[in-house]
Amino acid sequence: MGKNLRYIVREPRKGKDEAKIAQILSECFGPVTQRQLGQWMWKPEVKTFVCEVEGIIVSHINVVFKELHLGENVYVKTGGIGGVCTCSEQRRRGIMTSMMQQTLDYIKKAGISNSALYTGLLLPAHRIYQRYSFGDVQTWPFYVKILDFPYVFRAWLRELNRMVKASKIAQKTLHEWNRTIILELKESGVQAFRFRHGRFQRLPRPPKSADVAVATSWETLLRVMWGELRFEDTRKTGEISVKKGNEPDLRVFKRILTRIWDE
Amino acid sequence: MTLQIRLMQSKDAEPLLRLYEQFVLSFVGSAKRDLKQFQGITRKRDSLRWVALDEQERIIGYIWASYVKGRRTGRIHEIVTDPEYDFEAAARSLIDKVCRIFVEKGAAQIQAGTIQNPCYNRIFPQLGFWRMNPDGVFMYAILDVEKFLDEISPVIIQRLKRMRDWNGLLQITCENTNRLYRKEGRNVQVLPPADVDTDCCVTFIMDALVGVLLGATDLQKALSEGKIKIETSQTKKKTNELMNAIFPKKQFLVLDYW
Numbered sequence: 431m432g433k434n435l436r437y438i439v440r441e442p443r444k445g446k447d448e449a450k451i452a453q454i455l456s457e458c459f460g461p462v463t464q465r466q467l468g469q470w471m472w473k474p475e476v477k478t479f480v481c482e483v484e485g486i487i488v489s490h491i492n493v494v495f496k497e498l499h500l501g502e503n504v505y506v507k508t509g510g511i512g513g514v515c516t517c518s519e520q521r522r523r524g525i526m527t528s529m530m531q532q533t534l535d536y537i538k539k540a541g542i543s544n545s546a547l548y549t550g551l552l553l554p555a556h557r558i559y560q561r562y563s564f565g566d567v568q569t570w571p572f573y574v575k576i577l578d579f580p581y582v583f584r585a586w587l588r589e590l591n592r593m594v595k596a597s598k599i600a601q602k603t604l605h606e607w608n609r610t611i612i613l614e615l616k617e618s619g620v621q622a623f624r625f626r627h628g629r630f631q632r633l634p635r636p637p638k639s640a641d642v643a644v645a646t647s648w649e650t651l652l653r654v655m656w657g658e659l660r661f662e663d664t665r666k667t668g669e670i671s672v673k674k675g676n677e678p679d680l681r682v683f684k685r686i687l688t689r690i691w692d693e
Numbered sequence: 694m695t696l697q698i699r700l701m702q703s704k705d706a707e708p709l710l711r712l713y714e715q716f717v718l719s720f721v722g723s724a725k726r727d728l729k730q731f732q733g734i735t736r737k738r739d740s741l742r743w744v745a746l747d748e749q750e751r752i753i754g755y756i757w758a759s760y761v762k763g764r765r766t767g768r769i770h771e772i773v774t775d776p777e778y779d780f781e782a783a784a785r786s787l788i789d790k791v792c793r794i795f796v797e798k799g800a801a802q803i804q805a806g807t808i809q810n811p812c813y814n815r816i817f818p819q820l821g822f823w824r825m826n827p828d829g830v831f832m833y834a835i836l837d838v839e840k841f842l843d844e845i846s847p848v849i850i851q852r853l854k855r856m857r858d859w860n861g862l863l864q865i866t867c868e869n870t871n872r873l874y875r876k877e878g879r880n881v882q883v884l885p886p887a888d889v890d891t892d893c894c895v896t897f898i899m900d901a902l903v904g905v906l907l908g909a910t911d912l913q914k915a916l917s918e919g920k921i922k923i924e925t926s927q928t929k930k931k932t933n934e935l936m937n938a939i940f941p942k943k944q945f946l947v948l949d950y951w
Contacts, residue, residue, distance in 0.1 A: 494951045497725035499717055500906055501943060502851040505725045506844045509836075510951040534836060543840035544833065548950065551828040564832035565900040567722070567909040568945045572806030573813060573822035578765070581801040585764055649823050657828030 435523055438482045439532050444472060447480060450487040456596035458515035460589070478513075479533060481525050488520040491529050493537060498546065509537030511547040514555060518599035521692070526555070530562055552657050554692060579618035579648060587623055587630045590686065594628065599691040601628065607682055609641040614673075616647035625686075642675035642683050654687050661687060696786050701742040701755065706731040708752045709744070709773075716773045720946035721907050722808075722831075741767075743790055745774070745783050753778050756787035760798055767795035769805035771948055780812045788816065808947040831947060833903050838868045845906065849874060850881045852939045859935055861892030861927075867902050893925040893935060908943040912936060 442451060448464040451471070455462040471478050471492070481489035492513045497505035511533060516526050537545050547564065549555050576582055594600045610624040610633070622633040622640065650669045653659040661684040664670040672680065685691055701709070710731045717723035734742065734757055745754040754774035760767050769791060774783040788805075795803050805817055808831055818824060835841045842865065849865065853876050862884075863874045873884040873891065897905075901920035904910025915921045916936075925932050 496949065496951065498947075499721055499723045499725070500845060501721050501848045503718060504845070504847045504851075506841075508833075512951045538836050541840075543837040543844055544835050546831065546833045548829060548831055551830050553828075556830070556832075559832050559834075562834060563836075563899060564834040565903055565909075567831045567833050567903065567907050568808055568947075569826065569828070569830045570806065570808035570947075571813075571824050571826050572804060573817035573824055574805075575803045575820070575822045576801070577796070577803070578801035581765060585801065652823070652825060656825050658826040 435483065435525075437488075437525065437528075439479055439529060440482065442471065442478050442480050442487075447487055451478075451480060451490050453596070454487065454490050454515055454517045455513060457517060457598065459513075461592045461596055477536070479529060479536075481516075481529050483520060483525070489516040489525045489529055490514075491526075491533050493533060495540070495542065496546075506544065507542050509534075509540070509542045509545040511545055514547070514549075518597065518602075518692075527558060527561075530558060534562060550657060552688075552690065574652065576617070576648060579615070580621070582648075583618070583621050584632055587632050590630045590689075593689060594630070597691060600689075603682065603685055603691050604628070607679075609679055609682075610637055610639075611683060612636050612640040612643040612674075613651070614643070614645035615651070618648065640674060642679050643673040644670050644675070644683075645673060646670040651687070654684075655689070657688065695748065696753070696783060697746040697750070698743055698786055698790050699746065700740065701735045701744050703732070703735050705744060705752060705755075706735045709735065709755055712752060712755065712775060713773055715776055717946070717948075719776055719944070721943040722945040722947045724947070724949040726949075740794060741791060743787055745787055747778075754783035754787060756784075756791055758791045758795075760795060760800065762798075765799055765801040767791070767798070767800040767803040769803070771807070772810075773948075781815055784812065784816055788820065792820070808945065810946055811944060831945075833907060835867075835899050835903060838870045838899070842867065842870060842872045846872060846874075846883055848906075849939055850883070852941075853881045854879055856935065856938045859931065859938075862889070863935070863939075864891040864894040866894065866896040868899055891924075893923065893927060893932060895936070896922040896924075905940040906943075908945040912940055912942070 448467055452462050452464045452467045470476060476492055476494050478492040480487045490513055491511065494510045496508050496510045498508050500506050514526065534545060547559065549559060594604060604625060608626050612620060612622045614620050620636045622636040624631050624633060646669060650659065650664055654661050654664060665672060706728055710726065710728055713726055741758040741760060743756050744752045747753050756769065757771040758767060758769045772784045772787060774780045792803060807813060853874060860876050865872050871886050873886065875882045875884055898920050901910055901915045904915065905912055923932060
């Protein structure tokens with residue numbers, strides 16, 4: 431924790447804190463409404479902590495107790511940690527490290543011997559969890575079948591717009607980045623979009639020239655979006671072929687795909 | 694075998710809970726559920742919750758899916774079948790049914806996720822699904838080794854009891870904390886920690902203990918990397934038999950997110 435940073439860790443107040451918490455969660459995990467948050471946060475089995483700096487909530491974490499099967503019909507109670515997030519302006523100040531310690535102390539005080547959580551291998555948080563003795567158990571595959579590629583493309587841009595609206599760090603990354611991108615996709619032909627006035631816009635007809643032009647497949651694109659393939663590696667293997675684009679623009683394009691806006 | 698498929702009904706909650714409990718026995722990591730949760734699953738009427746019945750009209754499998762209209766996305770949350778039946782056969786009929794409904798509703802994409810039912814690999818790629826391996830990871834930490842060793846004792850005891858050809862004193866150690874198990878025939882006792890000579894002493898680093906219990910670490914690999922150390926006067930064959938019996942390779946499967 432930074433030397434001059436004064437903070438309070440406390441439980442949230444019903445009817446008062448939902449808006450700010452929803453805002454922080456939206457910035458980290460994608461759009462969350464106050465209603466969605468309320469349906470989860472006030473359940474008796476969920477314990478939530480928030481961190482307040484100068485009277486403003488900047489961080490959130492919750493715990494839910496579950497019993498996990500460890501074999502032979504024996505279930506062991508675990509402290510399931512979730513919703514770990516800090517607003518982008520207050521990151522790298524040790525707030526989450528401190529919140530994490532207090533949460534683990536709370537779990538131990540409740541007489542629970544172990545804890546479990548879900549995260550991403552590529553997220554900075556993964557290293558924090560390792561410092562608290564969390565070990566990787568299992569990554570998980572999922573299966574996807576696309577039936578309507580153009581619709582999925584439009585939905586992806588809509589989702590990006592929602593995310594940018596909620597995320598200050600995304601807004602900062604994309605500030606004045608007014609570019610046009612053409613994607614030549616194996617399964618659905620050419621799709622194009624631009625980022626202008628703080629919004630992603632689908633271009634019904636591909637422009638004659640673009641700032642970034644890449645040829646790839648939907649399958650590769652999804653693998654990059656989900657963190658399975660590294661954008662840099664797909665360029666080396668030719669799975670993503672860059673036809674046009676300078677390196678700074680390609681770095682931003684990568685962030686748009688992975689939706690990881692932090693450095 | 695002919696399977697009958699029908700929509701879930703409120704009266705199915707109890708048999709579905711029993712089915713789930715049977716199903717997760719073959720895995721580790723799955724969360725305990727209660728009747729209330731299944732009452733919640735069966736209560737919703739959205740035509741995306743189906744059960745498979747055998748010839749005696751017994752529920753032998755279920756699928757639970759949902760459709761997000763605004764995103765035109767079909768999501769298959771859970772497929773659970775009776776371990777006595779062929780997962781693929783039962784699951785396939787249920788998936789076919791749900792996928793047809795998704796198409797009728799105008800789905801632009803269908804997603805199916807689980808951590809991690811290996812049978813999915815034999816079904817979904819054949820149906821034209823792409824397998825994605827996102828960077829998401831389930832992490833686990835032991836916070837209180839002393840208590841954790843007590844909690845897993847019933848697992849060790851039951852596995853030791855099943856061993857016919859091994860008798861003696863076993864010590865499990867992790868982070869300088871140990872538990873002693875004395876086995877004589879079918880009788881297994883946990884003894885208070887003591888500095889005594891044992892027939893087999895297994896010392897784990899914390900990660901390795903979690904890894905072998907949750908099916909994330911290969912026992913032999915952990916031994917060769919020195920994450921697990923064994924001191925014993927017994928033959929290598931007997932020691933291997935003991936280790937494989939107490940820490941069998943288990944498949945990790947989580948169906949619940951939080």
